[in-house]
Amino acid sequence: MLAVCSLGLAGMTFIYGPGLPVALVVLAIAQIGIHLVFFLHVATAPHNTDNVMGSAFGMFIVFFVIAGSVWIMNHLNHDMRPM
Structure with missing residues (x-):
């Protein structure tokens, strides 16, 4: 779900341009945390x-x-x- 959100943010003008890398980094860190807890236990x-x-x-x-x-x-x- 977070990967779809990242792709959606990168493809649309929903977020102001300079803030886009920050939003993508936040979503990436959240996805890493979810993988560590739920998949790698x-x-x-x-x-x-x-x-x-x-x-x-x-x-x-x-x-x-x-x-x-x-x-x-x-x-x-x-x-x-x-x-």
Whole structure:
């Protein structure tokens, strides 16, 4: 349902243009939370510590991959500027 809402928001002029990325990020984070709780059964109960730690480690790795990619692209863009 959230995926359909995201597609609908991106295809229509329902939200002011500069606010559209913020709305899409909010819907994406909500969808991630719903998947973690209802499909992967990640909770904060004492017996689910391994699931929470595994999810945190996965998010840590994804963050560094994305941040490193952006950093590399930024430096490549800076180094490839025309003279």
